[in-house]
Amino acid sequence: MSRRLRAGALTVSAIGVVYLGPLGFPAATPVASAEPDCRPYVLGIGGTGQRAAEQTAQPTMLGDHLAAYGDGYRTESLDYPSSIWPTGPYTKDESVRDGQTAATAKIAAYRAECPTGHVTVLGHSLGAEVAGNIQDQADHTILYGDPRAEGGIYDALPGIIPGISSPGERELGPNTVSVCHEYDVVCDAPAPWVDPVHFVLAVQGYLTGWHGYAPGEANGLAPGQHLVETPSPNPALPEHTPTGLPPIEQTLPLPEWTPGPLPSLQDFDNAVAALDPGPYVPTPVAAYVPDELEQYIPPEALAYVPPPLPEIILPPLPDLGIRLP
Numbered sequence: 001m002s003r004r005l006r007a008g009a010l011t012v013s014a015i016g017v018v019y020l021g022p023l024g025f026p027a028a029t030p031v032a033s034a035e036p037d038c039r040p041y042v043l044g045i046g047g048t049g050q051r052a053a054e055q056t057a058q059p060t061m062l063g064d065h066l067a068a069y070g071d072g073y074r075t076e077s078l079d080y081p082s083s084i085w086p087t088g089p090y091t092k093d094e095s096v097r098d099g100q101t102a103a104t105a106k107i108a109a110y111r112a113e114c115p116t117g118h119v120t121v122l123g124h125s126l127g128a129e130v131a132g133n134i135q136d137q138a139d140h141t142i143l144y145g146d147p148r149a150e151g152g153i154y155d156a157l158p159g160i161i162p163g164i165s166s167p168g169e170r171e172l173g174p175n176t177v178s179v180c181h182e183y184d185v186v187c188d189a190p191a192p193w194v195d196p197v198h199f200v201l202a203v204q205g206y207l208t209g210w211h212g213y214a215p216g217e218a219n220g221l222a223p224g225q226h227l228v229e230t231p232s233p234n235p236a237l238p239e240h241t242p243t244g245l246p247p248i249e250q251t252l253p254l255p256e257w258t259p260g261p262l263p264s265l266q267d268f269d270n271a272v273a274a275l276d277p278g279p280y281v282p283t284p285v286a287a288y289v290p291d292e293l294e295q296y297i298p299p300e301a302l303a304y305v306p307p308p309l310p311e312i313i314l315p316p317l318p319d320l321g322i323r324l325p
Contacts, residue, residue, distance in 0.1 A: 036113035036114055037113075038074075038113065038114035038116075038117045039072060039073055039074040039117075040072070040073050040074065040117065040118040040119075040120065041073070041074045041075075041076070041107075041110045041114070041118065041119050041120070042066060042069050042073050042074070042075045042076070042120045042121075042122060043075075043076055043078055043103060043106055043107065043119070043120070043121050043138075044062045044065060044066045044075065044076070044077045044078065044122045044123075044127075045062075045078045045099060045103060045121065045122065045123040045124070045127030045128075045130050045131045046060055046061070046062035046077065046078070046124055046125075046126075046127045047061075047062075047082065047124045047125030047126045047127050047128075047145070048082055048084050048087070048088070048095075048125060048126045049082060049087075049088070050062060050077070050080075050082040051079060051080065051081065051082045052082075052083075052088070054077065054079075061124060061212055061213065062077060062122070062124055062127070063077070064214075064215050065122055065124075065213075065215045066122070067215075068215035068216060074110075076106065078099065078102055078103055078106065078127070078130075079102065080095060080098050080099035080102045080130070081094060081095040081098050081099070082095055082099070082126060082127070083095055084126065084164065085163055091163025091164065092126065092163060092164045092165075093163050093164065093165055094163070095126060095130075096126070096129055096130055096133070099126075099127070099130035100130055100133055100134055103121065103130060103131070103134055103137075104134060104137060107119055107121075107134075107137050107138065118139050118140070119137070119138045119139050119140070120138060120139065120140040120141070120142065121134065121135070121137075121138040121140075121141045121142070122141075122142045122144075123142070123143050123144070123146070124143075124144045124145055125144070125145045125146075125186055125211065126147075128143040128144055128145055128146035128147070128148075128178075129146060129147055129148055129167075131143055132146055132148060132170050132172075132176065132178075133170075135172070135173045135175070135176045136173060138175070139175060140175050140176075140177075141175060141176040141177070142176075142177050142179070142218045143176065143177070143178040143179065144179050144180075144213040144217070144218070145179075145180060145181070145184055145187050145213065146170070146178050146180070146186075146187055147186050147187065148167060148168065148169060148170040149169070149170070149178055149180050149187040149188075150169050150225055151180075151187070151188055151190065151227075152169070152180075152186060152188070152189060153166075153185060153186050153187070153189045154166040154167060154168055154169065155169055155189070155191075156189040156190060156191045156192070156199070157189070157191070172223065172224060172225060173223075174223055176223055176224075177221050177222070177223055177224070177226070178224070178226065179213065179218050179221065179226050179228060180226070180227050180228065181205070181210045181211070181213070181227075181228050182205075182210075182227055182228060182229050182230045183201050183202050183205030183206075183210045183230055183232065183233055184202065184205055184206055184210045184211045185199070185202035185203045185205065185211075186206060186211055188202055188227065189202050190202075195240055195241055196241060197237055197238055197239075197240065197241040198239060198240050198241065200237070201233055201234055201237060201239070204233045204234055205230070205232075208233050210230060210233065280308035280309075282305045283305065283306075284302060284303050284304060284305050285297075285301060285302050285303070285304050285305075285306070286302035286303065289302065
């Protein structure tokens with residue numbers, strides 16, 4: 001019989017003694033509290049929206065990771081704001097700060113109960129930033145999709161939005177494993193002005209599942225950062241454009257054009273001459289009206305002869321003093 005079962009039996013006996021108290025038997029003394037649960041402790045720190053998902057009983061990636069440890073471990077999901085304003089009520093900096101405080105308290109409580117116990121901290125995304133910031137408090141730290149990874153989003157973009165500071169690349173401790181999927185923009189994000197196509201692919205990868213990590217992906221990996229090669233989320237685009245512009249593999253066909261002779265001054269003279277109506281010749285309106293319309297026009301209108309147009313004489317242009325050689 002386990003210690004926990006023996007404690008239960010003592011409790012049943014105590015209830016019997018209390019029931020017989022009025023018959024003259026002495027009351028039972030309180031049963032000592034059970035021994036602390038000193039199985040290896042695994043503290044999971046989820047990413048953005050972890051608290052909201054757990055409050056609504058929604059499945060989470062972190063929940064799958066913790067469940068994979070089995071009964072031989074004491075697992076717990078950290079309750080912290082896990083939001084990034086404006087998508088949540090707290091800013092990123094507030095979530096990180098509160099998460100560090102809560103995680104530190106959880107680890108300290110376990111250490112007080114089990115001084116020789118083993119602590120593993122597991123973090124994903126925003127939770128990886130929190131877990132990495134307190135890696136010195138754990139015996140083993142596993143980070144998935146850490147924004148502070150080398151080449152992560154904090155390397156690519158400066159912290160110019162209030163409440164979303166960019167602390168930069170982190171230095172990993174001797175017992176920390178960091179796993180990043182290629183094309184996960186959180187941890188694999190070149191600056192958009194340096195490699196714009198890869199940045200776009202990383203954003204697409206994040207939106208289409210590259211930011212998800214399966215339980216056990218860090219198993220067997222040595223401490224340090226590991227970039228896991230994954231297929232491109234959009235094979236139609238080149239993987240990298242370090243020059244800033246995507247290469248043009250095939251030029252667009254241009255229409256064939258054979259240039260003709262260049263215009264000459266004589267051509268302009270001919271065009272001007274074509275516009276010259278010549279000397280005035282009295283002509284009735286009927287000469288300009290189609291035959292099928294003449295029946296609809298009064299005869300006096302058809303017989304009308306327009307007068308000559310007045311001659312327009314333009315003033316000479318001023319001499320600007322420009323002389324061609």
